[in-house]
Amino acid sequence: MVNALGLVEYLKVPTGMMAADKMSKTSNIDIIHAATVCPGKYIVLFKGNLSDVKAAIEGGTIGFEHNVIDSFLLGNPTEQIYGAISGSTSVEIKGAVGIVESYSVASIIEAADIAAKTSAVTLVEVRLARGMCGKSFFIINGELSAVEMSVENAKKHLMESGMLLDSAVIASPSPNFIENLY
Template sequence: MNLRTIGCVELNSVALGMHTADEMVKAAEVELVVARPTCPGRYLVIVAGDTGAVKSSVETGCAIGGDMVVDWFVIPSVHVGVIPALNGATPGVRIDALGVIETCTTASCIIAADAAAKSGQVDLLEIRFAAGLAGRAFVVMTGDVGSVTSSVNAGVAGVGDSGPVHSHVVIPSPSDGLKAKIL
């Protein structure tokens, strides 16, 4: 995917989430990237398109979702590594140091991943969200220790008010056993 704007609405209702996804697509010319339930009983909607359309779509989603909206964002010019990491389709890369940021919402994790990837020379390996994670999400990245450290710090800071960040870590030299489980 070319550099595009993405927007997200995360809700505390599957039924209202499906309705919100439908209305977001009808509100503006956007592509539906993700529309699916996550746990615990949440629903995640991610759209992509030009900035104005995505903003309009997310505004509609937040209005329809009302009190059930857990988190939301609009990210103009999302980093090219975010969408593949969301889909678990990151091409094979050499794992050096590992960085992990764990957040309390999927939306804040995507914000952290984008900020981390934009700030340093890291590869996003995966953005895992809310499947058996009690609503939490995490992003895993790799690169040299300095780049991973600075990217993790930027990702944590990038979450801002969307948070909170539950935890984060840099593993300078992961074991071969851990690397095998990540790949």
């Protein structure tokens, strides 16, 4: 049973690749995204049962500490997170749009999960540092009050870790803006 999501973010690409290989050999996980991200970092995002994801994080950080930027273990992530990360979410935007930006990949995935679980919103996209100099963001959609509440909870989480960069809520986005949203 898959009930956990993990990520380790590395400073250097070869180290990240070596750690990803070690994690996949020593833990029963499914790597769902392993890639170079801006500015030349490497991330490994994986899922599995809670104990395997925890073991993979330990295996991917022990011995690599000098190259680990961030990591997380997320139990029972929202199912929306997978489509939003992979870019396979197809959403008809109705109502308000919320955008939250952070300084790291790991922190934005955690914040997106919090936002999606806070209220009835749809997670539209989670952008993982692609073309953003290491920053990341997520976009949510829903009724204005739900979007505002979700954005506030995500911001609170990111402020506590010092990772919040910026946020916005657009109450009634224009059709032209929506056509070019993602």
